[in-house]
Amino acid sequence: MKSSNSKVAYFFLAPAVSAIFVFFFIPVIAAFIISFTDFDIYTLGDFSTLRFIGFDNYLRLLNDDLFWTALKNTFYFVVVASPLSIVVSLATAMLLNNKLIKFKAIFRLSYFIPVVTTLVAVAIVWRFIYHYDFGLVNYLLRIIGINPVDWLGNPTWAMPAIIMMSVWKNFGYNMIIFIAGLQNIPEELYDAAEIEGANWWQTFKSITFPMLAPTTIFISIITIIGYFQLFAEPYVMTQGGPLNSTLSIIQYMYQEGFRWWNMGYSASIAFFLFFIIFVVTLIQFKFQKSDSLQ
Amino acid sequence: MKKLFIYTFLIVTSIATLVPFLWMISASFMNDGHASVFPPRFFPDEFVITQYERLFSRLAITRNFLNSLILSVLVTFISLTFNSMAGYAFAKYRFVGKKKLFNLLLSSMIIPGQVTMLPLFLMLKSMGFINTYMAIIIPGLANIFGIFLIRQYCLSIPDSLIEAARIDGASDFLIYRKIILPIATPILATLAIFTFLGTWNDFLWPLIVLPEDSMYTLPVALANLMLEHTKDPELMMSGSVITILPVIIVFLALQKYYIRGIMMGSVKE
Numbered sequence: 001m002k003s004s005n006s007k008v009a010y011f012f013l014a015p016a017v018s019a020i021f022v023f024f025f026i027p028v029i030a031a032f033i034i035s036f037t038d039f040d041i042y043t044l045g046d047f048s049t050l051r052f053i054g055f056d057n058y059l060r061l062l063n064d065d066l067f068w069t070a071l072k073n074t075f076y077f078v079v080v081a082s083p084l085s086i087v088v089s090l091a092t093a094m095l096l097n098n099k100l101i102k103f104k105a106i107f108r109l110s111y112f113i114p115v116v117t118t119l120v121a122v123a124i125v126w127r128f129i130y131h132y133d134f135g136l137v138n139y140l141l142r143i144i145g146i147n148p149v150d151w152l153g154n155p156t157w158a159m160p161a162i163i164m165m166s167v168w169k170n171f172g173y174n175m176i177i178f179i180a181g182l183q184n185i186p187e188e189l190y191d192a193a194e195i196e197g198a199n200w201w202q203t204f205k206s207i208t209f210p211m212l213a214p215t216t217i218f219i220s221i222i223t224i225i226g227y228f229q230l231f232a233e234p235y236v237m238t239q240g241g242p243l244n245s246t247l248s249i250i251q252y253m254y255q256e257g258f259r260w261w262n263m264g265y266s267a268s269i270a271f272f273l274f275f276i277i278f279v280v281t282l283i284q285f286k287f288q289k290s291d292s293l294q
Numbered sequence: 295m296k297k298l299f300i301y302t303f304l305i306v307t308s309i310a311t312l313v314p315f316l317w318m319i320s321a322s323f324m325n326d327g328h329a330s331v332f333p334p335r336f337f338p339d340e341f342v343i344t345q346y347e348r349l350f351s352r353l354a355i356t357r358n359f360l361n362s363l364i365l366s367v368l369v370t371f372i373s374l375t376f377n378s379m380a381g382y383a384f385a386k387y388r389f390v391g392k393k394k395l396f397n398l399l400l401s402s403m404i405i406p407g408q409v410t411m412l413p414l415f416l417m418l419k420s421m422g423f424i425n426t427y428m429a430i431i432i433p434g435l436a437n438i439f440g441i442f443l444i445r446q447y448c449l450s451i452p453d454s455l456i457e458a459a460r461i462d463g464a465s466d467f468l469i470y471r472k473i474i475l476p477i478a479t480p481i482l483a484t485l486a487i488f489t490f491l492g493t494w495n496d497f498l499w500p501l502i503v504l505p506e507d508s509m510y511t512l513p514v515a516l517a518n519l520m521l522e523h524t525k526d527p528e529l530m531m532s533g534s535v536i537t538i539l540p541v542i543i544v545f546l547a548l549q550k551y552y553i554r555g556i557m558m559g560s561v562k563e
Contacts (some may be wrong), residue, residue, distance in 0.1 A: 121516060
């Protein structure tokens with residue numbers, strides 16, 4: 001029997017819920033309002049200079065080359081890094097889930113270490129791993145006879161370098177979720193496939209992949225949302241360069257808002273990002289719905 | 295044959311995930327310039343701790359370390375208290391507006407935190423909290439994911455247990471304190487490690503609200519050091535070791551709870 005004493009419930013809820021209302025919901029609404037104003041460094045000094053300018057910030061965004069560059073870079077990162085990290089996660093999860101394999105805990109642990117470690121610290125380590133003369137990556141390339149690449153100094157290679165590092169850092173997280181998903185697939189399905197003489201690929205296509213679909217959709221959502229918020233990796237490794245080739249939406253928002261104090265403009269960038277994340281999530285929920293109808 | 299292939303893949307992947315850390319540790323114990331060699335070294339030619347001495351004496355990283363530690367512990371403790379109270383109420387009480395409030399909280403999880411940063415900064419500034427611990431603690435007082443996780447766990451606690459205590463005359467708060475919290479220890483451990491690591495590893499928010507050297511958390515101090523000492527890999531690696539070490543220790547100690555948290559978070563309604 002549940003207690004229906006509302007007063008006690010509100011007592012338990014009050015600290016958390018009021019903190020969330022005051023320091024989360026109100027700022028969200030305030031940011032939305034600020035995005036329709038010309039809030040800038042002068043407004044910080046004298047609040048009366050604040051003016052509502054309608055959709056001007058959003059219109060300015062559409063004509064801002066640097067914003068389009070940041071948008072393009074972020075999409076590049078999301079579109080390449082998300083599938084890549086999901087494929088690596090799934091592959092390691094499936095191999096680690098194999099019954100023939102021992103020492104699972106040790107493997108799992110070593111894949112997981114990058115996930116928990118501080119992003120800024122590992123980004124610094126990778127900055128030196130990508131070093132042109134002394135870095136590990138170019139050392140390996142030289143061994144197999146490929147010319148070294150100026151990873152972080154070349155506009156073409158800087159983003160792929162950040163993508164590789166991000167996949168390295170994140171795949172362990174999704175791997176854990178995939179392992180949980182794999183363990184939920186009934187063993188009988190695989191036994192049946194074996195009796196039918198199905199090969200590895202057929203088994204994967206007709207059992208593993210469809211059974212994992214809900215897990216994969218969940219993982220895609222959290223991975224894509226997380227990757228859209230790219231910031232610390234380029235901030236530490238390239239500062240958005242070379243030639244803005246790794247400037248991300250969040251870094252642009254940070255620069256406009258907290259370096260130049262163009263807060264109105266910066267808020268419109270933040271809401272643009274929110275809008276993208278919202279649309280992506282809606283699309284993936286649609287997938288989930290159509291999936292569960294089958 | 296198949297087994298050999300799988301082991302090869304798993305071992306190569308392990309090497310790929312661990313080698314950057316080995317190189318980091320090795321370089322952190324080298325003299326200036328000794329990490330900038332070809333081919334890369336995985337053991338220091340000469341084992342020295344000068345880089346660590348520099349970090350702690352000249353660069354005053356102790357202060358940054360303490361900032362990170364104090365903030366992570368405080369945020370973990372406070373948010374665990376608030377989240378567990380709210381999560382318990384959502385699981386075990388009936389009250390007006392419960393469903394609406396819960397759905398509102400749940401659906402707002404889609405809003406990226408960066409959206410709130412500008413107004414939050416202005417709010418904290420007007421309260422005089424920029425450059426103080428409060429600037430990190432206030433936005434970390436409670437979080438929706440934590441409430442959700444604890445609610446899910448509390449749903450599995452039998453009502454009869456609570457009823458029995460109530461018949462014995464226990465007050466609501468006493469029930470929460472003496473019955474719910476002990477039963478919920480595993481999920482509290484999970485949430486504690488998530489919150490601790492999240493606060494320790496956070497970068498963008500402390501970068502914004504703690505602009506003074508003495509208030510930097512470790513990641514911010516490290517990023518700033520990086521921009522000044524670009525050509526100093528040995529020093530930077532010792533800084534990275536100092537930043538990562540506590541995280542690894544906490545993770546190794548509470549691994550089980552962390553993994554469980556990831557799995558719980560992925561379970562759908």
